[in-house]
Amino acid sequence: MLKKKIVGALNNQIGLEAESSHLYLAMASWAESQGLNGTANFLYMHSDEERMHMLKLVKFVNERGGTAIIPAISAPPTKFSSLQDVFKGILEHEMMVTESINNVVDICLSEKDYTTHNFMQWYVAEQLEEEALARTILDKLNLIGESTGGLYIFDRDLEQFTPTEETN
Numbered sequence: 001m002l003k004k005k006i007v008g009a010l011n012n013q014i015g016l017e018a019e020s021s022h023l024y025l026a027m028a029s030w031a032e033s034q035g036l037n038g039t040a041n042f043l044y045m046h047s048d049e050e051r052m053h054m055l056k057l058v059k060f061v062n063e064r065g066g067t068a069i070i071p072a073i074s075a076p077p078t079k080f081s082s083l084q085d086v087f088k089g090i091l092e093h094e095m096m097v098t099e100s101i102n103n104v105v106d107i108c109l110s111e112k113d114y115t116t117h118n119f120m121q122w123y124v125a126e127q128l129e130e131e132a133l134a135r136t137i138l139d140k141l142n143l144i145g146e147s148t149g150g151l152y153i154f155d156r157d158l159e160q161f162t163p164t165e166e167t168n
């Protein structure tokens with residue numbers, strides 16, 4: 001049976017993963033409206049992944065006697081000035097998510113909940129990958145600069161960056 005404090009921390013993380021899914025969805029929609037279909041596909045897929053991150057937490061909480069709370073989600077931005085703007089936003093967002101995951105891990109340790117601590121290690125590893133991916137993409141965008149041809153190739157190639165991950 002999960003302790004109240006652990007359920008609270010996990011429910012907070014459920015909200016954050018839901019917000020992440022929504023943010024990626026907003027970015028995907030913007031990219032699609034700009035004709036950046038490769039980027040849009042990458043971001044739509046990532047939005048689905050974030051929903052899986054949320055679901056995994058929901059199931060964990062419910063299967064261990066807690067009650068997962070599905071929260072309201074605030075509206076994400078609708079406009080972005082450039083692809084750099086999008087991926088800078090992603091990196092900042094993921095760094096904030098990493099901090100939150102680390103906070104859950106801290107709470108698990110202070111509450112001596114080693115089962116949840118073990119479960120959270122999947123998220124710790126996932127955050128490492130997500131931050132690294134955002135940095136790699138940002139580096140590429142910085143190399144391309146304002147080159148239209150470069151952006152065309154970037155958009156076409158972005159689907160290859162889609163990570164294959166286990167969500168269970």
Ligand code: FEO
Pocket residue numbers: 017020050053094097130
């Ligand atoms: Fe679920 Fe991108 O963190």
